[in-house]
Amino acid sequence: ETGVTQTPRHLVMGMTNKKSLKCEQHLGHNAMYWYKQSAKKPLELMFVYNFKEQTENNSVPSRFSPECPNSSHLFLHLHTLQPEDSALYLCASSPPGMGLAGGGEQFFGPGTRLTVL
């Protein structure tokens, strides 16, 4: 248990569906992240929020839409996804530390395994 939870753990959706992934942390961290993990590829940073403000958007397609209502919760809204979006989506958080983006040791949730049909 890392203190970061994600729901759902598994999700299968069609290309026309709309779904949301949820992440929650009660570690008192100020920075939260969404990553995409595909087999045999490096973790891809998608979005970073620091004190609820989005500080990074790494050229992610608009079919992925993040939301951070408070420093403990992070959502990733999905719509009209493509089969190549199938991957493990990991949420992470980090405590106040280095730089504006929080940085430092990141605590990961277990991920949501997404399959797009």
Add this chain to the structure above:
Amino acid sequence: GQNIDQPTEMTATEGAIVQINCTYQTSGFNGLFWYQQHAGEAPTFLSYNVLDGLEEKGRFSSFLSRSKGYSYLLLKELQMKDSASYLCASMDSNYQLIWGAGTKLIIKP
């Protein structure tokens, strides 16, 4: 560009020692992280190096050479539970982690 290189897969024997290498090229450098990820689970933090040298933590040690852009993770007295992927990540000048693809370590009895 930014790049992290580590071997895709390694195999070692229970009780032995294994060294997983990582080379990095990032825009600026604010430290080198190693994470462990068991299949189907979250990555968990193992070590952080920002100064040259060896950091020892129980059976695991991590080494950094900033001038060479090189790090390694050393695992001693290997146990079956050490079978996992080991992720190397460099923190760049923006304090973002740039990740390698991970090294899958297979431990054989």
